[in-house]
Amino acid sequence: MRVTVLVRPKDGILDPQGEAVQGSLRKLGFVVGGARVGRLVDLEVEAADAAEAKAQVERMCQELLANPLIESFELEVEGG
Amino acid sequence: MSLPPKVAVLVFPGSNDDRDAAWALGALGAEAELVWHAEHELPRGTGAVVLPGGFSYGDYLRCGAIARFAPVLDAVRAFAAAGGPVLGICNGFQILCEAGILPGVLRRNRDLEFVCRDVRLRVERIDTPFTARCEPAQELTIPVKHGEGCWYADEELYGELEAAGQLVLRYAEDCNGSVGDVAGVCNEARNVFGLMPHPEHAVDPLLGSGDGALLLAGLVDAARERSLAAA
Numbered sequence: 001m002r003v004t005v006l007v008r009p010k011d012g013i014l015d016p017q018g019e020a021v022q023g024s025l026r027k028l029g030f031v032v033g034g035a036r037v038g039r040l041v042d043l044e045v046e047a048a049d050a051a052e053a054k055a056q057v058e059r060m061c062q063e064l065l066a067n068p069l070i071e072s073f074e075l076e077v078e079g080g
Numbered sequence: 081m082s083l084p085p086k087v088a089v090l091v092f093p094g095s096n097d098d099r100d101a102a103w104a105l106g107a108l109g110a111e112a113e114l115v116w117h118a119e120h121e122l123p124r125g126t127g128a129v130v131l132p133g134g135f136s137y138g139d140y141l142r143c144g145a146i147a148r149f150a151p152v153l154d155a156v157r158a159f160a161a162a163g164g165p166v167l168g169i170c171n172g173f174q175i176l177c178e179a180g181i182l183p184g185v186l187r188r189n190r191d192l193e194f195v196c197r198d199v200r201l202r203v204e205r206i207d208t209p210f211t212a213r214c215e216p217a218q219e220l221t222i223p224v225k226h227g228e229g230c231w232y233a234d235e236e237l238y239g240e241l242e243a244a245g246q247l248v249l250r251y252a253e254d255c256n257g258s259v260g261d262v263a264g265v266c267n268e269a270r271n272v273f274g275l276m277p278h279p280e281h282a283v284d285p286l287l288g289s290g291d292g293a294l295l296l297a298g299l300v301d302a303a304r305e306r307s308l309a310a311a
Contacts, residue, residue, distance in 0.1 A: 014257075016188060016189075016190055016192050017192065064141070064145065067145070067178070069184070069232065069233070069237075070185055070187060070232060
């Protein structure tokens, strides 16, 4: 089962990368109110159903894929 | 005559300051032994452990995030829990934070630039083995070289660490955007210390500064005490 993990800098955490991206987009003439840069991880997991897959990947996020001090995460389970 | 205290310097794939650290410790009277990350145990008689600078495991995912799963880290965790002195320098500091052994996390520098220069530091606490040879509020000059050295803790954690006296070293000038200009923190028991500056690059005034020797000599003292206690 395919699960996509989106890791984002937590709200309120300074994101200098996002600010640099925003500044560059503005220089290109785009109107951008804000930009935040995170990370995307695509996973293939063995699971009986979407709920099980989600539970597994949540643990992976807590233990490795995100650092809870500075990052939040969101999961998308294919067909879930 | 007693044997020189043994300091284990860990080597991860991507470590690049391991030899400098070993050389500096040797110059300060310790016997440094390089220990590969795949080892499950520290050498017999280890009196202190150093996690050196570098780019362990390519800094994949987040700096230090993968290295914390190295087999040798379990041995380091046990050594630290038993009160053994552990020093993390730069990437070593990042690893100790990711492993949850030290508080906070190191993030991309505020200005997104790799900072590589001598910086002035202020010693905030001398009640750790690592700063025991320093004077209160002493200013040290030690080089930094990092892209991800912006230490972060939220307000609550920062307040707790300040109250507990765990914020050991601060930048005395603007460096990388760290909360409270924190350059180095210790654990609650004060036997584990991590810092972004590189004391091993500042042990000889010929190369700009000898101030790093103060911190490393503190570690060597602690290693000697531990070896004597174990003997």
